[in-house]
Structures are given as structure tokens and as C-alpha cells.
Amino acid sequence: MTGEPPAPAAPPVVVFDEIDSTNAEARRRAEAGELGPVWLLGLRQSAGRGRRGRAWETGAGNLAATLLFSTDKPPAVAAQVSFVAALAVADLLASFVPSQRVSLKWPNDPMLDGLKVSGILVESGTRPSGGLWIAVGFGVNLAAKPLESERPATALSVHLAGAPPLPTEAVQILAEAFDRWSLVWDSLGFPAIADAWTARAHGLGAPCVARLGTETVEGIAEGLDDDGALRLRLPDGRLRRITAGDVFFGEAI
Numbered sequence: 001m002t003g004e005p006p007a008p009a010a011p012p013v014v015v016f017d018e019i020d021s022t023n024a025e026a027r028r029r030a031e032a033g034e035l036g037p038v039w040l041l042g043l044r045q046s047a048g049r050g051r052r053g054r055a056w057e058t059g060a061g062n063l064a065a066t067l068l069f070s071t072d073k074p075p076a077v078a079a080q081v082s083f084v085a086a087l088a089v090a091d092l093l094a095s096f097v098p099s100q101r102v103s104l105k106w107p108n109d110p111m112l113d114g115l116k117v118s119g120i121l122v123e124s125g126t127r128p129s130g131g132l133w134i135a136v137g138f139g140v141n142l143a144a145k146p147l148e149s150e151r152p153a154t155a156l157s158v159h160l161a162g163a164p165p166l167p168t169e170a171v172q173i174l175a176e177a178f179d180r181w182s183l184v185w186d187s188l189g190f191p192a193i194a195d196a197w198t199a200r201a202h203g204l205g206a207p208c209v210a211r212l213g214t215e216t217v218e219g220i221a222e223g224l225d226d227d228g229a230l231r232l233r234l235p236d237g238r239l240r241r242i243t244a245g246d247v248f249f250g251e252a253i
């Protein structure tokens with residue numbers, strides 16, 4: 001007996017051979033009162049969704065998984081989970097390739113050798129009993145890059161000599177990594193998450209174009225603000241906080 005409290009049990013993983021979208025399934029379960037935590041893994045997704053209303057293509061052998069959980073954190077704090085999620089994907093990738101080749105593009109795009117390899121979609125809602133349900137959806141191109149994509153993308157398999165992990169293996173590594181970073185978030189707060197994210201950031205100090213709905217803003221990406229907003233230094237020296245949108249570094253937009 002060490003006197004240490006027992007480690008919380010790992011959340012269960014529910015595997016679907018085929019599903020429309022694991023985020024849609026998380027929403028259905030949350031709206032039916034399920035609190036989680038539970039991982040939902042789709043071996044095929046017929047209607048995967050991405051950020052900003054885009055579709056997300058899940059090629060065979062790719063990871064499509066959503067963690068559904070509940071929290072009493074205020075919404076602005078709960079939203080920081082997207083950085084926790086990005087760090088977990090970075091760890092998953094770094095278990096297969098050297099970690100210097102993995103980077104994170106604001107707000108939460110994991111990159112491999114500078115190309116998007118994964119996407120994260122966080123959705124949430126209020127519970128009738130109070131607090132929030134959060135669905136953190138992870139798409140990782142383990143085996144195949146998308147056939148159709150607006151921008152250059154890659155897959156982990158392209159960077160490996162051997163076979164990539166199966167989705168059922170990858171979700172376990174991801175779940176462990178997510179738990180580790182959640183513990184950091186809960187015990188040390190967002191500054192520790194922001195520091196870890198910044199250490200892996202893609203394009204800081206570089207010219208950047210932010211596409212915000214109908215507006216496009218150019219500047220130098222300086223880093224994260226206290227709440228996770230991107231600090232963009234404009235050509236006239238003013239600082240602009242980017243809280244939502246897509247950012248591009250040295251790519252065609």
C-alpha cells in the first residue's frame with residue numbers, strides 16, 4: 001500500500017465498423033444524457049465533418065475517433081481543450097517519427113514535415129443538469145492522405161518504412177497521451193499547456209495570413225495570448241488577436 005489514490009480507470013473505447021461521424025454520435029449520446037468519458041472509434045466514417053463546416057474524408061486505415069466527456073469548467077476554459085488535444089496528437093505522431101518533424105499550427109492542426117496530417121474538431125453543448133458536454137473529434141491520416149483536399153496534406157504512412165499503426169492501436173496511444181496532457185492542464189493550468197504547445201508551434205515569428213470569414217489579415221504570428229488567441233503583429237505595428245479562423249504560413253491561401 002503506497003497511500004496513493006488509485007489511478008482513474010481508462011475510458012472505454014466503443015468501436016463502430018461504420019458510422020456517419022463519431023462527433024455526430026457523441027452529440028447524439030450527450031443529448032440522450034450520456035456523460036462519458038468514452039472514446040468512440042469509427043473504422044469508416046461516411047459523413048465525417050471538419051472545422052468551419054467542411055467535410056472530412058476518412059480514408060481506410062485512418063483514425064476517426066471522438067472523446068465525449070463532461071466538465072464543470074466555464075466554457076472559455078473548457079475551450080482550451082483543443083490545445084490539449086493537439087498535444088496528444090503530437091505525442092501519438094512522435095511515437096512513430098522523430099518529434100522535430102511534428103509541429104502544431106494554430107489553433108490545432110497537427111503537421112508532419114510541415115503538412116497537415118490530422119484535424120481536431122471540438123463541439124460542445126450544455127447539459128440539462130448544468131455544466132458542459134464536450135466532444136473532441138480527432139482525425140489522423142495514419143494510412144492515407146485525403147484524395148480530395150483543398151491544401152497539401154500527408155499521412156503518417158508516407159513517413160514510415162513499415163506499416164502505420166491500426167486505428168485500434170492508435171486510439172489507445174492517443175487516449176493515454178490525452179490523459180497525460182489533461183493532468184497537466186488540471187494540475188498546472190493553461191500556461192503549462194500553452195508553453196508545451198508553443199514549443200511545438202508551426203510558423204511562429206513567420207509571416208502569416210489569417211482568413212477570418214470574409215476578412216483576410218496579414219502579419220507576423222507572435223505566439224499565444226493568455227487565453228489561446230493567436231497574437232498577430234500587423235504591418236503597422238498594432239497587435240491583432242485572432243480568436244477564430246484559419247492561418248497560413250508560406251502557403252497559397
Ligand SMILES: O=C(O)CCCC[C@@H]1SC[C@@H]2NC(=O)N[C@@H]21
Binds near residue numbers: 021022051137
Ligand atoms: O477540419 C479539421 O481539421 C477537423 C477535422 C476533424 C475530423 C474528425 S474525424 C473524427 C471526428 N468525427 C468527425 O466527423 N470529425 C472528427
